[in-house]
Amino acid sequence: EAEVAQSPRYKITEKSQAVAFWCDPISGHATLYWYRQILGQGPELLVQFQDESVVDDSQLPKDRFSAERLKGVDSTLKIQPAELGDSAMYLCASSSLTAPGLAGYEQFFGPGTRLTVL
Amino acid sequence: KQEVTQIPAALSVPEGENLVLNCSFTDSAIYNLQWFRQDPGKGLTSLLLIQSSQREQTSGRLNASLDKSSGRSTLYIAASQPGDSATYLCAVYFGNEKLTFGTGTRLTIIP
Numbered sequence: 268e269a270e271v272a273q274s275p276r277y278k279i280t281e282k283s284q285a286v287a288f289w290c291d292p293i294s295g296h297a298t299l300y301w302y303r304q305i306l307g308q309g310p311e312l313l314v315q316f317q318d319e320s321v322v323d324d325s326q327l328p329k330d331r332f333s334a335e336r337l338k339g340v341d342s343t344l345k346i347q348p349a350e351l352g353d354s355a356m357y358l359c360a361s362s363s364l365t366a367p368g369l370a371g372y373e374q375f376f377g378p379g380t381r382l383t384v385l
Numbered sequence: 386k387q388e389v390t391q392i393p394a395a396l397s398v399p400e401g402e403n404l405v406l407n408c409s410f411t412d413s414a415i416y417n418l419q420w421f422r423q424d425p426g427k428g429l430t431s432l433l434l435i436q437s438s439q440r441e442q443t444s445g446r447l448n449a450s451l452d453k454s455s456g457r458s459t460l461y462i463a464a465s466q467p468g469d470s471a472t473y474l475c476a477v478y479f480g481n482e483k484l485t486f487g488t489g490t491r492l493t494i495i496p
Binding site: 271273307308309312315323356358360373374375376377378379 | 419426428430476487488489
């Protein structure tokens with residue numbers, strides 16, 4: 268069964284260091300999402316890609332976070348510099364949504380990357 | 386503001402019982418609603434997706450219902466098993482294309 272892949276699964280870093288997370292969506296899925304989930308809360312959308320283009324990054328802290336999906340397939344989320352408050356689970360999801368403006372397509376999530384900032 | 390609420394935050398029931406998890410949302414103009422399961426420290430597993438035109442969806446021992454007019458959805462689990470212990474998250478597609486999540490109900494099935 269096709270799955271969303273993420274790596275690493277766990278990351279421990281010190282404050283002010285740079286970290287990067289990788290996501291490979293289900294093959295053929297045009298839409299990719301990055302979410303952040305703080306312990307005890309639901310996931311919150313950070314950025315949404317349609318192919319290689321950013322559709323929504325309104326909740327992405329752009330002073331320290333960046334995301335790219337250069338070839339419209341896999342994606343990287345980077346944090347530089349990391350802060351204590353960035354400790355969370357970072358989840359990647361994909362869907363077969365084919366164009367912005369449509370909605371309601373089922374999202375499939377990867378296993379997540381648990382980030383701990385010391 | 387569009388919000389999704391799940392009450393209670395935690396629920397414990399004996400094995401074998403049928404149970405209902407609740408989800409409420411503030412805006413009846415939704416596209417669909419998705420129920421997820423999350424095991425501790427893991428990602429989300431999609432359980433059921435209900436389109437706005439549907440009233441319910443079933444998968445095995447799970448049945449999800451949707452009542453847009455009252456802003457409510459329920460997830461019914463029949464004949465609960467210890468393996469059903471997890472956090473269950475409800476998420477709603479409102480008109481802004483974003484999937485808005487509730488904070489989840491942590492379910493414990495007591496053997």
